[in-house]
Amino acid sequence: MTIERRKLRWNGWGLAHATFELGARDQAVWAYIAAALGREHLTPSPAVPLPEIELAAPRLGEATLAALHGVVGSEHVKTDRYERAFHARGKSYLDLLALRAGELGEQVPDAVVYPGDAEEVQALVDLAVTHDLALVPYGGGSSVVGGVTAMRGSHAAVLTVDMTRMRRLLTLDELSHCATLEAGVYGPDLEQQLQARGFTLGHYPQSFEFSTLGGWVAARSAGQQSNRYGKAEKWLLGARLATPRGAWHTESFPASAAGPNTNQLVLGSEGTLGIITEATVRIHPVPQLRDYRGYLFKSFAEGAAAVREIVQRQLPVAMLRLSDAPETHFLQTFSAAQHPPGAATRIGSRVVAWRGYGEGRCLLLVGLEGDREAVLDAQPLTRCVCARHGGLSIGQSPGRKWYARRFMMPYLRDPLLDRGVAVETLETATRWSNLLPLYHDIDAAIREALHRNAAAANDRAIVMCHVSHAYEDGASLYFTMVFPQRLADSPAASAAPARAQWLAVKQAATDAMVHGGGTISHHHGVGTDHAPWLAREKGPVGLAALTAVKHSLDPGEAMNPGKLLPTS
Incomplete structure (x- = not known):
């Protein structure tokens, strides 16, 4: 995969030339999305081109720039518009709103440096301390919680330290x-x-x-x-x-x-x-064999019970992914809009529905990896557990399709935003005894908040959830929301309405997580977006301990200010 930043989207996901494949049925797909969201048509919402965006002037003096050149070499110190804009934010919805609207303000690095080894990184840290600089570590920039925003805090300037030359x-x-x-x-x-x-x-x-x-x-x-x-x-x-x-x-x-x-x-x-x-x-x-297959359940609760038994029996699975009914429905109908099903598939769907797996059905993907013998032994064991909880085996096709396209879904976000449609995610984890109550509480909070903050009276939202990581004592819940954005009446008003709309939904959903006994993040991290709720999760003693470690290692608060922990 390339590390050449100009081959990547500076204000979106992935390779600049890559797109989400719609099967040459673009019009049908966008018509389906519009109808699902209660719209007759979608509203164009193009991103502001980079040349039209104002960036704050670099705040680095000649002496500091010379010192940076001495550490990593002049060719690895970047101050051009593209590099600074590319490294200004990550990939959260709020990040993309700011990037696409050109609202970067002061949150843009004064320079981007590319160290080549650990000694150069340490030299950059030492230089930051002596020159009053903030440092933001940057890898792929894929944070979805504001974790790489170029914030300088109280420092004279901010540097983004891009680590991608160090890949040995x-x-x-x-x-x-x-x-x-x-x-x-x-x-x-x-x-x-x-x-x-x-x-x-x-x-x-x-x-x-x-x-x-x-x-x-x-x-x-x-x-x-x-x-x-x-x-x-x-x-x-x-x-x-x-x-x-x-x-x-x-x-x-x-x-x-x-x-x-x-x-x-x-x-x-x-x-x-x-x-x-x-x-x-x-x-x-490297595993000798991989086996990914699907099962249908009549309810999310029955699917969750099967997942729980599989992990508590310690069956050697690689992946368990259980989609709730809205996500299962969306995946099926969106796929059908891309690739209309043939006669055999339509007949199969009717047979499955006749057997009771119709409206409300939930899809579980079970992935097995490892030695050939272990995988073959685990197949009947997982199948029996699923059957015991009402699961219907539908073969390897769903698993193979998911595996082949498992990294492609982020590419769909940019064309949705181009049409005024927001996509964002939230995730948490809790104990098995609390999983279903928390699922219902968060789902209700999201739906109510989206209704209260809808862009238009007839707007609808798609709210989906899946369990993607399971443990003996509990599991994660991963929510995805698709909804019409509140767009500004004029370009001058920019992204403010969409930002306020999402923050209201985020507040309601995260409050429901915390109140309902879930963590504020299972694997996305904290960054800036979850930081307001960290103290409630860690408690005063825990937060004080973490803050003390921070101040011991970074007394000047030069390292990624504004993230995770409160600053002085």
């Missing part, structure tokens, strides 16, 4: 099944280097193609196959950071009772303690 595999211990890589490596490059040696990390978030190892650690990321390979806290064995106090190497023993494990401080730290330069990770042999 440093060591691989085949006996111990662990490897050390530089933190700026993109997901595809990481897997290519590991799989050339017969191993995999197995970490495949939806942002896999455009996110980095360091970002996964910093945000406590979860991959789609985390049931087999684990979230970041399971596979991170050790890390190296550049901090204002100097280089920090966390412990990387297989086990230790020498006090708290400091890796747990690095995980989820979001660049506020230092810049992750290397990570040692647990790796696995």
Whole structure:
């Protein structure tokens, strides 16, 4: 995957030349979306071109620029409009509103620097302390919680430190099944280097193609196959950071009772303690066999019961993804708009509905990976559990389709925004005993908030949810919302109405999460967007402890100010 920033969208997702494939049925697809949202047609809402956007003038003096050139080389210090705009924000809905409207204000880096090794990163941190600079670590820039916004806080200027030149595999211990890589490596490059040696990390978030190892650690990321390979806290064995106090190497023993494990401080730290330069990770042999297949359930509750039994029986699954009825319906109807089903598919759908799996049905995808024997053994076991809870096997086709297109959905967001349609997500996790009550509470809060803040009286919203990560004691809930934006009457009013609309929905949904006993984030992190609720989750003592660690390592608050923890 390219790290050349000009080959990527500066104000959207992915490669500049890539699009979401609509099967040559663009008009039918957009007509379907409009009807689903209660509109006769969608409203064009083009993004402001980069040449028309005003950027704050760089605040770096000649002496500081010369010092930066001395650290990384003049060719790796960027102050042009494209680089500064590209690195100003991440990929949250609020980020995209600001980028597309050209409302970057002061939140744009004064320069972007590309270090080549850990020593150069430490030198940049040291320079930031002496020159009163804020540093924002940047990998793929895929944060959806405001985690890479170029905020300078109280400092004279802000630098974005783009880590993507640092992408080497440093060591691989085949006996111990662990490897050390530089933190700026993109997901595809990481897997290519590991799989050339017969191993995999197995970490495949939806942002896999455009996110980095360091970002996964910093945000406590979860991959789609985390049931087999684990979230970041399971596979991170050790890390190296550049901090204002100097280089920090966390412990990387297989086990230790020498006090708290400091890796747990690095995980989820979001660049506020230092810049992750290397990570040692647990790796696995490349799986011999993959098997992904689908099951239909008559209700979300029955599907959730099957997922719970599978994980509590410790069956060796790689992935369990349970869509609720609205998401199952949307996936089916959107796919049909793209690719009209043939006669055989239509007949099959009627047969399935006749058997009781009609309106309200929910799709569960079960993924198995590993040794051939283990996968073949797990197939009948998972099938029996699903059948016991009323699940109907529908074969491998749904699983294969999902697997082939699992990284493509983010490309749909930009053309939706071009037509005045918002897409955003929220996610949480809770115990099994609380999963269904919390699901209903958050769903109701989102729907009510979207109704109260609708752009027009007849507008409808699509609100969907799935369970994508399951544990013995609980599971995640991942909500996706599609709704007509509140658009400004004139370009001068910009993104303010859409921003206010979303913030009202975000407030209602997150309050419902916290009040209902869910976490404010299962794997997206905190950034700026979730920071107002962090104190309620951590409590005063926990927050004080984390703040003390921050002040110990970064007394001048130069590291990614405004994120995660309150600033002085």
